Amino acid sequence: METGIKEINEKVKKESLFVQELTAEIGKVIVGQDYIIQRLLIGLLGNGHVLLEGVPGLAKTLIVKTISECIQTKFQRIQFTPDLLPADLIGTLIYNQKSSEFTVKKGPIFSNIILADEINRAPAKVQSALLEAMQERQITIGENTYKLEDPFLVLATQNPIEQEGTYPLPEAQVDRFMLKAKISYPDKEDELKILNRTTVGAMPQVKKVITPADIIKAREVVNQVYIDDKVKSYIVDIVFASRNPENYNLADLKPSIAYGASPRATINLTIASKAYAFLNSRGYVTPDDVKSIAMDVLRHRIILSYEAEAEELTSENVIKQILDTVEVP
Numbered sequence: 001m002e003t004g005i006k007e008i009n010e011k012v013k014k015e016s017l018f019v020q021e022l023t024a025e026i027g028k029v030i031v032g033q034d035y036i037i038q039r040l041l042i043g044l045l046g047n048g049h050v051l052l053e054g055v056p057g058l059a060k061t062l063i064v065k066t067i068s069e070c071i072q073t074k075f076q077r078i079q080f081t082p083d084l085l086p087a088d089l090i091g092t093l094i095y096n097q098k099s100s101e102f103t104v105k106k107g108p109i110f111s112n113i114i115l116a117d118e119i120n121r122a123p124a125k126v127q128s129a130l131l132e133a134m135q136e137r138q139i140t141i142g143e144n145t146y147k148l149e150d151p152f153l154v155l156a157t158q159n160p161i162e163q164e165g166t167y168p169l170p171e172a173q174v175d176r177f178m179l180k181a182k183i184s185y186p187d188k189e190d191e192l193k194i195l196n197r198t199t200v201g202a203m204p205q206v207k208k209v210i211t212p213a214d215i216i217k218a219r220e221v222v223n224q225v226y227i228d229d230k231v232k233s234y235i236v237d238i239v240f241a242s243r244n245p246e247n248y249n250l251a252d253l254k255p256s257i258a259y260g261a262s263p264r265a266t267i268n269l270t271i272a273s274k275a276y277a278f279l280n281s282r283g284y285v286t287p288d289d290v291k292s293i294a295m296d297v298l299r300h301r302i303i304l305s306y307e308a309e310a311e312e313l314t315s316e317n318v319i320k321q322i323l324d325t326v327e328v329p
Contacts, residue, residue: 005226008283015221016281021209022070028204029066030059031197032190038279039181039296040067040155044215045222045275048178048268049134049154051119051300058183060157061117068113071215072208073151076111080122086129093142104141109133112149112212116156120167127173130154134176151215171303178268179293180300218278225274227285230329232270234287238294239266241322242302250325253318256308261301269297287328295319 019041026037036052040063043050052060061077068075078089091107108114109130119127133139137148156177158169174180186194197204237248243260245253273289280289295316302315 005284008224008226010283011221012225012278012283013281015218016278018210018214018218019279025070025206025209026063026066028206030063031193032186033059033063033183036063036181036183037067038276039179040064041279042272042275042293043155043178044151044153045218045278046178046268046271047151047153047219048271049156049176051174051177051180052155052157052183053160053180054157054183056159058185060183061115064113064115064155064157066206067155068115069206070209071113072211073112074149075113075115076108077115077117078108079117080119080126082121082123084122084126086126089126089129090133090139091141102142104144104146106139106141106146109139110146110148112151112153114152114154116154118158119156120158120169123167124170127167127169131173131176134173151212174300175262175264177300178272179296181296182299222271222274222278225277225283225285227270227274228329231273231285231287231290234326234329235269235273235290236266237326238290238298238322239263239269241326242298242318245322248322248326250321253321256305256311256313256318257302258305259303261298265298265301269294272297291323291328294323 022041023037030037040050040052042048044067052064054060065075065077087107089107090109091105093102094105095101096103116130133148133152134154137150137152139146139148154177185191239261241248241250242257242265245251245257269290272293273285276289276293277283277285298319299315302318304313304315304318308318
């Protein structure tokens with residue numbers, strides 16, 4: 001077993017070399033925000049969609065656009081608005097009078113990286129149109145179903161729900177996102193760098209440093225990252241503690257949780273932990289990897305009760321208590 005882990009470790013170190021080059025390229029444009037960039041790379045490597053939440057003006061769109069420009073792949077930005085229709089997203093059938101037949105006009109969703117900008121500004125029917133694409137990696141138009149090219153990744157941005165003109169995302173759609181990362185204000189030093197970089201003329205240009213083939217190859221290595229049975233049990237315990245907190249010395253959380261995390265959370269937490277280890281050039285997952293990524297995997301999957309909301313308790317508070325209490329292997 002030790003020999004196998006050593007081999008995986010060497011393979012990860014070799015295949016993860018592009019990460020440094022990619023982050024350096026992104027750093028030409030983006031100041032700070034290492035946490036958000038890392039989460040987007042975890043989504044890229046783990047084949048999972050990422051939801052970024054933050055107030056306007058924090059460079060959510062710029063970060064996603066910059067990452068896509070560093071990859072030799074097709075990119076589409078879709079601005080979500082209250083009057084957007086599902087057909088504007090996935091495409092539609094158009095009647096051809098000459099041939100008396102319907103032809104398919106594909107929408108912007110037929111790309112590799114989709115920036116769903118301000119996703120919560122569109123009504124539920126448009127957000128629901130994304131579900132098939134996000135989960136099945138396919139689109140149905142009329143009677144025909146079309147497979148989406150690999151890699152296919154939705155990187156969505158949203159403003160906090162309290163902002164004017166926003167709609168809460170349906171729970172079924174939110175659960176399709178591997179990670180929900182919250183972007184915060186830069187510190188004083190980074191803000192000064194942003195000021196100096198953006199007020200002297202043209203923004204720096206990035207070059208394309210990886211291809212879709214590189215991403216798919218890296219994903220295969222991520223899948224091979226070793227995870228011990230004890231760490232797997234730890235992941236399951238964390239998820240089960242969100243469903244049955246009384247079984248984990250967390251009985252006081254029971255009234256606060258309406259619904260715990262789904263089995264998709266268990267799968268995504270495992271994959272994200274492997275991708276996190278890969279980004280750190282390791283061929284094995286540690287409990288610290290799981291704890292580092294758990295908040296982003298679970299914060300949008302634990303639904304609180306009305307009592308918890310009345311007490312201004314957040315899902316982050318619940319997850320922190322779970323991570324502090326569940327026994328670490």
